[in-house]
Amino acid sequence: MHAQTFFIAFFGLAAVWFGVAVFRTSSMVRSALALLFSQTAIGAMFLAMQTEFLGVLQIMMMATEMSIMAIFMVMYMMDPGGLGAMEMTHQKRFSIAAGAIGGGAALAVAVLTPWGPVVAQAPAAAQQTRALGLELLGRSMLVFETAGVTILTAMIAATAVAVRRREGKAAR
Amino acid sequence: MTAALIAALVTGAALFGVGLYGALSQTNLVMIMMGVELILAGALVNLAAFWRFLHPGAYAGQMFVLIVMTVMALEMAVGFGVATARFRAKGSVEMEEAGELKG
Amino acid sequence: MIHGARRGAWSGLRRLTARAQAQMLAAIVVPGPEVAAALGLDLAGAGLLPAASPRHASVLVVAGALPAQLREAAAVLYAQMMRPRAVMALGAGTLAPLPGADVVAELSQPALLDAVRRLRRAIAGGAFRRDAAGFDAPVLRSRTEYVCPMHPEVVRDEPGSCPKCGMTLVPREAQDEGGHAPDAVDASTGMEMEAGRGGGESAYTCPMHPEVVRDEPGSCPKCGMTLVPREAQDEGGHAPDAVDASTGMEMEAGRGGGESAYTCPMHPEVVRDEPGSCPKCGMTLVPRAAAAKDAPEAGHAADAASEAAGGRHAPMDPSGAEHSAAAHTGMDHGAMDHVAGHSTFMSMVAVTRDLPRSPDGLPMDWIEVPFGPLFPGLPGGLSLVLTLDGDTVAGAAAQAPVAAAAAAVADAGGRGLPAAEFARRLGAMDPLAPVAYRLLARRALECAAGVEPDSRGARARAGAAERERLASHLAWLAVFLGRLGLEVHARRSWGLAASMRGADAARIAGLAAAVRVLVRGVRRTPLLETRLAGIGRLAADGRLRGPVARAAGVAADGRVGDPVYGALGFEPVTRPDGDARARLAVRLDEIEQSLRLVRAAGVLDDSGVPGIGAASGTGEALVETPRGGARLAVSVERGRVTAARLDTPSTVLLERIGSLVAQCELGDALTAVASLDLSPWEVVA
Amino acid sequence: MTTVAVLAALLAGAYAVAVLEAWARTGRMRPGGPLFAAAALIGRESFVPRKPDRLFFEAAPVLLLVAAVLAAAVLPWAPGLVIVDLATGALFVNAAFAYVLVALIMAGWGPDGAYAMVGGWRFLGQLIGYSMLIVMPITAVAMRAESLVTTVIVDSQAGVWNIVYQPLGFVLFFIAAMALAFLPPFDLPTAPGELAGGVEAEYAGRRLAVLRLARALLVVAVALATTVFYLGGWRGPWLPPWAWTGLKTLAVAAAMFALGGRLPRVREAHFLAWCWKLGIPLALLNIFVVGLLVLAVP
Incomplete structure (x- = not known):
């Protein structure tokens, strides 16, 4: 069981390290891929926590998601290669303070709360997948369907916002 | 065993802090979205840890993780939709230049 | 022993790899495979593998004599190849600036086969050399020249200020001769050249303020950005970004003096599109170029920066600092007052405002990507520079240096x-x-x-012309199908095209079955019609000729009305659509037609003075x-x-390339150009 | 021991795939070709462009290699002959394949060259097309097996192979798998004759050797996945199970190469349109039909 703690901590550190790297590099593609590897490390943490389905899902989804993010960064940023080492931050002191306070508060809660007894054994992976499937199509079906419909709506809405307006209706 | 839970929660807290810093400090819409993604990732880690170490019998916990992943995807879709529209209209997704969006 | 040996002593492993390399000869052909085929060379048949990029090639095959411009491009290509590399000269004269040929042979297929054998031996025994020398040529050397960001025609060898607008000239890397390639990316294929050649001068400049140039790294006195090495800016690739500023400027300069922005002599941040008076001081606005002359020189930049840091609107150098000036204009909207004193902030609105807009409304970084004059997939000798907006072609400049x-x-x-x-x-x-x-x-x-020509001679000459058409169309077909990734058909087409050279009527009759099988195979290729439909549409007009015109529904054919052809039973082939699909169909039909005409002519002869x-x-x-x-x-x-x-027919085609590829996806654009079957050699400059 | 055996099988598969690919490109079958090619590449100069993103440039071929091997790691060659028999194997294959995209984007961005960059981003566009057609047919396969475990999926085809049970899913998956491995006619990111090799354009020498090896392994992985999901995996008479898997995998790879050499390279816009307007509705139909079959035929 020490191995589990070790791997959780290891991948956790990796996730945070890559997370910090996101805002420390000036190359946008590096930034997006750092976020990807941060999310991949989180997926690996899931695997270390024996939530196999979620871990693999996280690893899969984020690869595509962050790559798409990378291309949008390259499209919409002035200096995606980071050659100019542009300053792209504002209200830095306030942000650091907010980040530190927010993170510190969460940390305090994490450390100080008496979490009670911890369950040693997780269900087997195959059993989990099966149970999650039953949950999805049973008790949580409404939530699941709502999420599905919401993402469809968001896709349509985002596309509608992004496509060019017709001539004549163009705002500017 | 509790150490594993704490390790996961500490990671979650750190990701939240980094994400919050990023979301507040960046001037570019896409970079802000990255910060938000990190905040949500922190939430993911916590949810998964709670499920695994406290209530491995309650699959609603895993369900919750799925929902947060959906929200991340949603945020991306809507964010890029807005970014594209802004970029088309103004040629910029910089927050400093979105002054007219203020109330 | 080869000139392009890799430096190093022999060892067992190296002996092994040298032998392997002798077996895997990937070749790149200069001026192009279609020329080689016209000269009767079947490279694949001689065991040379095709190379997609010079990086992957180990042999540079020179087919026929090269004009001087192509020799330079070939030298660049050679520099891009990885060592060990070799040059095979087939019937070529002077090669300089290329190093001497490692294998020389005549222009014929048996000679090529023998040359490949000799080359294999030379590589197996000479791929490594302890004292291998580097390759250097004037065309590879670069120097720094100084140009005015606003007036690209002003080019000086030394730093100074522009005689037209007084702006400080900015350095850029240039070729020692010719000056085709402004940067380290060479013009022939767009690849970077060999590392380790004399490094250019490293001047540091601000990506946003090109007039700021320093010898050492540091930050820009105007906007606080970190200065970047000038070389970095000039390159393709990532640099699209850093280029932003310079591209924007170049575009603007390209639009010429017609640009009419008006600014206040006292308040450079005031910029209007129309004449008028300054809202701050009431002075009459002056055209910007005029204002630039009166403006303080760039040397005042440091003062300007300190004043800006003090939170006041600084009298920035309005000529080069247009972006910053525009940024201030943006700030006058009022909502962003809190950033007014923020000297590090760069307005993206301002930076992108002057970029040309593509029709999709998304102003992207535009990069210029050279294709040719020796790009595999385009006719050798055709130099195409595409301005890419993402993967859409925003503009094209086509030249035929040969x-x-x-x-x-x-x-x-x-x-x-x-x-x-x-x-x-x-x-x-x-x-x-x-x-x-x-x-x-x-x-x-x-x-x-x-x-009066004798009728028998005329018939024989018509036959020879048809044989050439057959070979030419087959070679075009090979290039075109290769571009589309139809390797199987392309390979057969190359072989047939090469064997047409010098063939007599009986030999062609013997090849006819294979040609018909090929043509039928191409016609039956699934999805090919869908793939090509609508690409490179050209409407017929009086000036278009040849297969391109016939594919647009006009029977523009010099053979119509020729009594010799009339006797051979000639009818022109036409298709209505005018796109790449129609051009393919017309040429396939003409291949079959030429086979018939050759058979009808019976005798082929183009000799006789x-x-x-x-x-x-x-x-x-x-x-x-x-x-x-x-x-x-x-x-x-x-x-x-x-x-x-x-x-000549290609002259018109070359002119049309620009409009042909505008707003096409890159792959479609190249397909459209390839479908024209343009011969850069026959262009009337 | 199992791991070593599977890795050896993968390498052998990559070798055979390289022979097949050379056959498709040059029309000649040279059994020793890949050995020569590898020895030649290792002896040639390698090269780092002048202003690269060095990290990406060096890491991309390795990441491609890792992605291909990871995908193959959960696919069984025979009962028990699999590196990890994950409970979510079918999903894990997807996850590993997703990193092919990341590797190509890195390879495209790394060398600081226009051809490579266009090639890398093109693959992202290609992914938007094919990714759903990888996931949705696998969903139908998993529905029939009532499991995501790859060995269970093979066992579920004891009676009828999936290629017969859900031919529509097979066709969609086959096409998407070709696009995933950027085989012709979906070789938009490399596109010889169009982008001068695209993402491969700036790689040379030993780096190119790694990239080519990774690509060959990727082809093996997608062919193996097709075998496991649709062709009954190791099932077959007379021969030992691993031999059946190997044969079927090579047959799938050969079919991909043969098909690729006879079709023109797709246009990106066409590919996207086909995938979304035709492929995804068909994939949904496939899921629906398989669902009915699963319910109707116990």
């Missing part, structure tokens, strides 16, 4: 050329269609001299070359050609 038509006919030298010499020159002009041009010269001279004696007069002739009708008008005095005017 265009030889004007030189071939213009050199009348006062005394004129002997008729035979004139015909020889015209035939040597275009390696892709020597027979047609020799025939053209002959017809024009005969017309001028009033000689026009015997016009000491005749005088003027004559004009039209010959349908594989690319369309070429027209030649000559004046002959006492058997010598004193004046000639040549009009």
Whole structure:
């Protein structure tokens, strides 16, 4: 069981390290891929926590998601290669303070709360997948369907916002 | 065993802090979205840890993780939709230049 | 022993890899595979593997004599190849600046086979050398030159200020000669050259304020950005970004002096599109160029920065600092007052405002990507520079640096050329269609001299012209299918095209079955029609000729009305659509038609010098070359050609490329260009 | 021991795939070709462009290699002959394949060259097309097996192979798998004759050797996945199970190469349109039909 703690901590550190790297590099593609590897490390943490389905899902989804993010960064940023080492931050002191306070508060809660007894054994992976499937199509079906419909709506809405307006209706 | 839970929660807290810093400090819409993604990732880690170490019998916990992943995807879709529209209209997704969006 | 050996001592492993390399010869052909095929060389048949990029090639095959411009491009290509590398010269004359050929042979398939054998031995035994020398050529050397960001025509060798607007000149890397390639990315294929050649001068400049140039790293006194090495900016690739500023500027400069922005002499941040008065001080606004002359020189930049840091609107140098000036204009909207004193902030609105907008409304970084003159997949000698907006082509500049038509006919030298010499020159002009041009010269001279051609000779010459059309169309088909990734058909097409050279009627009859199988195979290729439909649409007009016009529904064919062809039973082939699909269909039909015509002619002969004696007069002739009708008008005095005017089909096609590829996806654009079957050699410059 | 055996099988498969690919490109079958090619590449100069993103440039071929091997790691060659028999194997294959995209984007961005960059981003566009057609047919396969475990999926085809049970899903998956491995006619990111090799354009020498090896392994992985999901995996008479898997995998790879050499390279816009307007509805139909079959035929 020490191995589990070790791997959780290891991948956790990796996730945070890559997370910090996101805002420390000036190359946008590096930034997006750092976020990807941060999310991949989180997926690996899931695997270390024996939530196999979620871990693999996280690893899969984020690869595509962050790559798409990378291309949008390259499209919409002035200096995606980071050659100019542009300053792209504002209200830095306030942000650091907010980040530190927010993170510190969460940390305090994490450390100080008496979490009670911890369950040693997780269900087997195959059993989990099966149970999650039953949950999805049973008790949580409404939530699941709502999420599905919401993402469809968001896709349509985002596309509608992004496509060019017709001539004549163009705002500017 | 509790150490594993704490390790996961500490990671979650750190990701939240980094994400919050990023979301507040960046001037570019896409970079802000990255910060938000990190905040949500922190939430993911916590949810998964709670499920695994406290209530491995309650699959609603895993369900919750799925929902947060959906929200991340949603945020991306809507964010890029807005970014594209802004970029088309103004040629910029910089927050400093979105002054007219203020109330 | 080869010139391009890799540095290092021999060892067992190296002996092994040298032997393997001798087996895996990936070749890149100069000027191009279609020229090699026209010369009767089947490279794949000789065991040379195709190489997609010079990085993956180990042999540079030079087929035929190269004009000087192509030799330079070939030297660049050679520098891009990885060592061990070799040069194989087939019937080539001078090679400089390329290093000497490692294997020399004649222009024929047996000689090529033998040359490949010799090359394998040379590589197996000489791939490594302890004292291998580097390769250097003037074309690879670069120097720093200084240009005005606003007036690109101002180029100086030393730093200074622009005589037109007073701006400080900015350095850029240039080739030592010619100055085609402004940066380290070379013009021929867009790849970077060999590392480790003399590094350019490293000046540091601000990505946003090109007028700021320092010798050392640091930050920009105007906006606080970290200065970047100037070299980095000039490169392709990532640099699209850093180029932002410079590209934007270049575009603007390209638009010429017609740009009418008005600014206040006292408040440079006030910029208007129309004349008027300054809202701050009421002064009349002046055109910006005029304001620039009165503005303080760039040397004041440091003061400006300190004042800006103090939170006041600084009198920035308005000429170069247009972006910053515009940024301030943006700030006047009022909502962003809190950033007014923030000297590090760069307005993206301002930076992107002056970028040209693509029709999709998303102003992206535009990068210029060179394709050619030796790009695999385009005709060798065609130099195409595409401005890419994402993967959409925003603009194109096509040139034919090897265009030889004007030189071939213009050199009348006062005394004129002997008729035979004139015909020889015209035939040597275009390696892709020597027979047609020799025939053209002959017809024009005969017309001028009033000689009636004998009908049997004319028939034989028509047969030879059809054989050439067959070979040319097959070679085009090979290039085109290769571009589309249809390797199987392309390979067969290359072999057939090469074997057409010098073939007599019986041999062609023997090949006819294989050609028909190929044509049928291409016609039956699934999805090919869908793939090509709508690409490269050109409407027919009076100037288009040849297969391109016939694919647009116009029976523009020099063979129509020719009694010789009439006797052979010729009917022109047309298709209505005018796109790449129609061009493919027309050429496939013409391949079959030429087979029929060759059989009908029975005998092929393009020899014989026009015997016009000491005749005088003027004559004009039209010959349908594989690319369309070429027209030649000559004046002959006492058997010598004193004046000639040549009009070739590719000249028109070259002009059309720009409009043809605008707003196409990159792959479609290249397909459209390839579908034209343009011969850069016959372009009349 | 199992791991070593599977890795050896993968390498052997990559070798055979390289022979097949050379056959498709040059029309000649040279059994020793890949050995020569590898030895030649290792002896040639390698090269780092002048202003690279060095990290990406060096890491991309390795990441591609890792992605291909990871995908193959959960696919069984025979009962028990699998590196990890994950409970979510079918999903994990997807996850590993997703990193092919990341590797190509890195390879495209890394060398600081226009051709490579266009090639890398093109693959992202290609992914938008094919990714759904990888996931949705696998969903139908998992529905029939009532499991995501790859060995269970093979066992579920004891009676009828999936290629017969859900031919529509097979066709969609086959096409998407070709696009995933950027085989012709979906070789938009490399596109010889168009982008001068695209993402491969700036790689040379030993780096190119790694990239080519990774690509060959990727082809093996997608062919193996097709075998496991649709062709009954190791099932077959007379021969030992691993031999059946190997044969079927090579047959799938050969079919991909043969098909690729006879089709023109797709246009990106066409590919996207086909995938979304035709492929995804068909994939949904496939899921629906398989669902009915699963319910109707117990």
